[in-house]
Amino acid sequence: MKIKADTGRCVGAGMCALTLPEVFDQSEDDGTVEVLDPEPPAERAAAVRRAVQLCPSGALSLDSIEE
Amino acid sequence: MTEATPRLSTFPLARERTFDPPDELARRRAEAPLQRMTYGDGHEGWLATGYAESRAILADARFSTRPELMHSALPQRVELRRDPLPPGFFLQMDPPDHTRYRRLLTGQFTVRRMKQLEPRIHDITQSRLDAMEREGAPADLVRSFALPIPSLVICEMLGVPYEDREKFQHDSSVILDLEASTDEIRTAMYDLLAYLSELVAAKRKDPGDDMLSGLAASEELTDAEIAGMGLLLLIAGHETTANMLGLGTFALLTNPRQLAVVRDDPDAVENAVEELLRYLSILHIGPTRTALEDVEIGGTLIRAGETVTLSLGAANRDPERFEGGDTLDVTRSAQGHLSFGHGIHQCLGQQLARVEMRIAYPALLRRFPGLRLAVPPEEVPMRATSAVYGVRRLPVLW
Ligand code: HEM
Numbered sequence: 001m002k003i004k005a006d007t008g009r010c011v012g013a014g015m016c017a018l019t020l021p022e023v024f025d026q027s028e029d030d031g032t033v034e035v036l037d038p039e040p041p042a043e044r045a046a047a048v049r050r051a052v053q054l055c056p057s058g059a060l061s062l063d064s065i066e067e
Numbered sequence: 068m069t070e071a072t073p074r075l076s077t078f079p080l081a082r083e084r085t086f087d088p089p090d091e092l093a094r095r096r097a098e099a100p101l102q103r104m105t106y107g108d109g110h111e112g113w114l115a116t117g118y119a120e121s122r123a124i125l126a127d128a129r130f131s132t133r134p135e136l137m138h139s140a141l142p143q144r145v146e147l148r149r150d151p152l153p154p155g156f157f158l159q160m161d162p163p164d165h166t167r168y169r170r171l172l173t174g175q176f177t178v179r180r181m182k183q184l185e186p187r188i189h190d191i192t193q194s195r196l197d198a199m200e201r202e203g204a205p206a207d208l209v210r211s212f213a214l215p216i217p218s219l220v221i222c223e224m225l226g227v228p229y230e231d232r233e234k235f236q237h238d239s240s241v242i243l244d245l246e247a248s249t250d251e252i253r254t255a256m257y258d259l260l261a262y263l264s265e266l267v268a269a270k271r272k273d274p275g276d277d278m279l280s281g282l283a284a285s286e287e288l289t290d291a292e293i294a295g296m297g298l299l300l301l302i303a304g305h306e307t308t309a310n311m312l313g314l315g316t317f318a319l320l321t322n323p324r325q326l327a328v329v330r331d332d333p334d335a336v337e338n339a340v341e342e343l344l345r346y347l348s349i350l351h352i353g354p355t356r357t358a359l360e361d362v363e364i365g366g367t368l369i370r371a372g373e374t375v376t377l378s379l380g381a382a383n384r385d386p387e388r389f390e391g392g393d394t395l396d397v398t399r400s401a402q403g404h405l406s407f408g409h410g411i412h413q414c415l416g417q418q419l420a421r422v423e424m425r426i427a428y429p430a431l432l433r434r435f436p437g438l439r440l441a442v443p444p445e446e447v448p449m450r451a452t453s454a455v456y457g458v459r460r461l462p463v464l465w
C-alpha cells in the first residue's frame with residue numbers, strides 16, 4: 001500500500017494527523033499534509049484506509065495494486 | 068409507491084424534544100434523504116437529510132457556498148443574501164479565493180499547534196472553576212464557564228482584548244439569531260467589522276504576538292480583508308464551542324451514566340467528545356450549497372442554480388450510518404460524523420474545539436462531582452431560534 005497526498009487539494013483540516021499521527025503530520029507553515037510513512041506496514045492498512053476516508057478534501061489516495 | 072407527503076415550504080426548526088432535531092426531519096429522511104423543498108423566495112430547491120447524500124454534496128466542488136447564488140430556506144434571511152460579502156469572509160467563498168485566505172490560517176490550527184495550547188487552556192479552565200467555587204452555587208454555567216473559556220482562548224489567539232467581550236458577544240449573537248431583522252443583522256455585522264478594522268489598524272502600528280498582527284505583517288492583505296477573516300474567526304471561534312460546552316453539560320446531567328464515564332475515565336473522553344458532537348449537532352440549519360452545474364447525487368439530479376439546504380443533525384442520526392443514532396452513547400465510535408462539516412470548508416477550528424472540550428468537560432465534572440441542574444430540565448431556556456443551537460442559561464448547583 002502506498003499513500004499519495006495532493007497538498008494542492010489539502011485544506012489543513014488535520015483529520016489525518018488526528019486519526020493516525022504515526023503516519024500523517026501537518027506542515028508548520030501552511031498546515032498541509034506531510035506523509036511521514038508513505039508505505040505503511042500491512043497491520044496499519046485498516047487505520048490508513050479510515051484516515052483516507054475521513055479526509056474532507058479528497059487530498060489522500062491509496063495505491064494498493066501490490067496488495 | 069405511496070404518495071409523497073406535501074413538499075416542505077420552510078426548513079423546520081421547532082424541536083419536540085430538547086436534544087433531538089425536529090421530528091419532521093427524521094420523517095423526511097425516512098421518506099427521501101434528498102428531496103424537494105420550496106424556499107422563502109419561491110425557489111424550488113432541495114433538502115438533504117441523509118448521511119451519504121450530505122457527505123457527497125459537501126465533498127463536491129460543483130457546489131458553491133457563495134451567498135449571491137444562494138436561496139434562503141428561511142423567509143427572514145432572503146434579503147441578506149444580496150448584501151456584499153465582507154472581504155476575507157472565506158466561509159462563503161469558492162476556490163481560488165477560499166483557498167487563498169484559508170491557507171494563510173491553516174498553519175495556525177494544526178493538530179500539533181492545538182496540542183501546544185493545552186496547558187494554557189487547562190489554566191483558563193481551572194481559573195474559571197476557581198471563580199465558580201469562590202462565587203458559590205447557584206451559577207449560570209453559560210456565563211461562568213461555557214462562554215468565557217472559548218472566548219478567552221480565541222481572544223488571545225487573535226489578539227482581541229477580552230475586555231471588549233460584551234460588544235462582540237452581543238453582536239455575534241445577533242448575527243446568529245435567525246429571527247433578528249435584516250437591519251439588526253446588518254448593524255451588528257458592520258459594527259463588529261468596524262471594531263475589528265480599527266483593531267487591525269492599531270496592530271499595524273504596534274504589532275503584538277497574535278494572529279491579527281501576524282496577518283497584518285504579511286503585507287499581502289488589506290485591513291478590510293483581515294477584519295473579515297477576524298470576524299469569521301471570532302464568531303465561529305466562541306459561539307460554537309460555548310454552545311457545545313453548555314448543551315453538552317446539560318445532556319450529560321440528564322444522562323448520569325454517560326456523565327460518570329466522562330468524569331471517571333480519562334481514556335473515554337476523546338470518544339465522548341466526538342459522540343457529543345454527533346448527538347448534539349449544534350448547527351441548527353445548513354450548511355447550504357448551490358449547484359454550479361447539473362450534479363447527480365445518489366441518483367437524483369440537482370440542476371445548475373438549485374440550492375440545497377442540509378441538516379447535519381438529521382444526517383448524523385441517519386440509521387444507515389449510525390445505528391441507534393437517537394441515543395447518546397459516549398462509548399460508540401462516532402468517527403465520521405458531519406458536525407464540523409465535510410469538504411473544503413470543513414471546520415478550520417475543529418482541532419481547537421476538540422482540545423477545549425476534552426479539557427473542559429472532565430475538569431468541570433471532577434471539580435464538582437455533585438453538579439446538578441438548579442431548575443427542572445424543561446425550564447432550561449433553549450436557543451431555539453439561533454443558527455447555533457444550545458442553552459441560553461444553564462442554572463446549576465453543586
Ligand atoms: C464545536 C465547535 C464547532 C463546530 C460544531 C463548528 C462547526 C463548523 C461547521 C459545520 C463548519 C462548516 C460550514 C460549511 O461547510 O458551510 C465550520 C467552518 C468553520 N469553522 Fe467551525 N465549528 C466549531 C468551532 C470552531 C472554532 C473554535 C473555530 C475557530 C477558531 C472555528 C472556525 C471555523 C471557520 C473559520 C470555518 C470556515 C472554514 C472554511 O470555510 O473553510 N470553528 N465550523
Ligand code: SF4
Binds near residue numbers: 005016
Ligand atoms: S485530512 Fe486531508 S485535508 Fe486534512 S490535513 Fe489531512 S490531507 Fe489535508
